[in-house]
Amino acid sequence: xxxxxxxxxxxxxxxxxxxxxxxxxxxxxxxxxxxxxxxxxxxxxxxxxxxxxxxxxxxxxxxxxxxxxxxxxxxxxxxxxxxxxxxxxxxxxxxxxxxxxxxxxxxxxxxxxxxxxxxxxxxxxxxxxxxxxxxxxxxxxxxxxxxxxxxxxxxxxxxxxxxxxxxxxxxxxxxxxxxxxxxxxxxxxxxxxxxxxxxxxxxx
Amino acid sequence: xxxxxxxxxxxxxxxxxxxxxxxxxxxxxxxxxxxxxxxxxxxxxxxxxxxxxxxxxxxxxxxxxxxxxxxxxxxxxxxxxxxxxxxxxxxxx
Ligand SMILES: [Zn+2]
Numbered sequence: 618x619x620x621x622x623x624x625x626x627x628x629x630x631x632x633x634x635x636x637x638x639x640x641x642x643x644x645x646x647x648x649x650x651x652x653x654x655x656x657x658x659x660x661x662x663x664x665x666x667x668x669x670x671x672x673x674x675x676x677x678x679x680x681x682x683x684x685x686x687x688x689x690x691x692x693x694x695x696x697x698x699x700x701x702x703x704x705x706x707x708x709x710x711x712x713x714x715x716x717x718x719x720x721x722x723x724x725x726x727x728x729x730x731x732x733x734x735x736x737x738x739x740x741x742x743x744x745x746x747x748x749x750x751x752x753x754x755x756x757x758x759x760x761x762x763x764x765x766x767x768x769x770x771x772x773x774x775x776x777x778x779x780x781x782x783x784x785x786x787x788x789x790x791x792x793x794x795x796x797x798x799x800x801x802x803x804x805x806x807x808x809x810x811x812x813x814x815x816x817x818x819x820x821x
Numbered sequence: 822x823x824x825x826x827x828x829x830x831x832x833x834x835x836x837x838x839x840x841x842x843x844x845x846x847x848x849x850x851x852x853x854x855x856x857x858x859x860x861x862x863x864x865x866x867x868x869x870x871x872x873x874x875x876x877x878x879x880x881x882x883x884x885x886x887x888x889x890x891x892x893x894x895x896x897x898x899x900x901x902x903x904x905x906x907x908x909x910x911x912x913x914x
Contacts (some may be wrong), residue, residue, distance in 0.1 A: 647900050662881075727839065744874070757884060804841035807880075
């Protein structure tokens with residue numbers, strides 16, 4: 618399922634100069650690279666693992682790998698995409714050893730209404746109210762937990778697409794999936810979260 | 822199969838499977854038009870769409886984890902250590 622096509626060098630890469638600088642012997646620039654991406658990667662780690670210690674490990678290991686493999690980085694993709702590719706693989710390796718990543722497939726059918734009575738014809742409050750009136754700390758916590766409960770292969774797609782803001786194409790490149798695979802996983806992940814939100818609001 | 826009336830309709834099911842693509846404007850234009858016209862007269866699918874859109878908006882609205890100062894400090898040390906090692910190798914030829 619390799620989709621990495623031969624692309625021209627990503628000349629519009631905002632990191633191009635910095636990367637070239639480091640590769641041409643400017644090792645002292647490496648800390649600039651770290652400070653440029655440490656916040657984003659830490660957030661990615663927190664969304665993926667949920668634990669500060671694991672998130673820190675993820676950032677550390679990712680940068681160690683970046684340092685090691687940077688000389689071989691052929692700027693065919695944006696540096697940021699390559700960085701997340703490393704981060705995602707570090708993360709997946711970690712979680713394989715962990716006990717609580719539920720490994721299962723999500724099917725479309727499980728998110729269909731169970732019966733006629735479950736079919737809603739009116740937009741519920743939580744989807745109708747202004748967004749800032751819905752999003753509060755408690756909901757934020759619920760949502761983070763729900764994201765962590767997603768099986769990993771769905772979680773990583775959701776985090777990259779809906780939290781980190783990568784496009785379908787970029788996510789496909791980062792995870793070495795086809796774009797249609799990314800779309801399928803994203804849709805199921807979103808439906809999973811929608812059900813969790815529905816459950817949360819029905820208890821109110 | 823005893824499916825609910827609205828979802829037993831072919832269009833509702835097609836709609837349900839493609840809702841994310843539709844929200845992301847990644848459907849082919851003919852499919853998009855078909856979905857548009859279906860939505861215009863199917864309240865159940867409109868609810869489906871609204872709740873999905875809200876779910877996405879809530880995900881996008883989750884707060885960014887703040888990088889703790891001590892973590893930033895350790896990362897800085899790590900970067901410096903790597904730089905120094907590499908510098909030593911360079912200098913050593
Ligand atoms: Zn419908």
